[in-house]
Amino acid sequence: MNIEDMTIKQARELTAMFGGAATTPQHPLVGKKVLALLPGRFIYMGTLEQVGSHYVLRDAQNIRYWKERDNGLGGLASDGPTTGDKIDDCPPVWFDASEEIAFMEVSYE
Secondary structure, eight states: OOGGGOOHHHHHHHHHHHHOSOOSOOOTTTTSEEEEEEGGGEEEEEEEEEETTEEEEEEEEEEEEOOOOTTHHHHHHHHOOOTTOEEEEOSOEEEETTSOOEEEEOOOO
């Protein structure tokens, strides 16, 4: 089984086998497109899902550079990418819910 092709149901089954039911409350942005600011200054964009005590960003993109604009990174979240931004598609991004992270809801269409 390729972990990148794992369904949420399969991930939940694995979580139940190796750690029991999740005790982390569901994040209010689950199911929405977000910018995730992760440790090590990594920034990703994708649809937030929660699997037990882990988060996963589906349809993920790595934000390597965003061109200067009003509101900085918040401008990217509200207005979307522009010419000069460096954004790469990437596989789903998994991370532990206990890590120091911040989410910004993406509001552009």
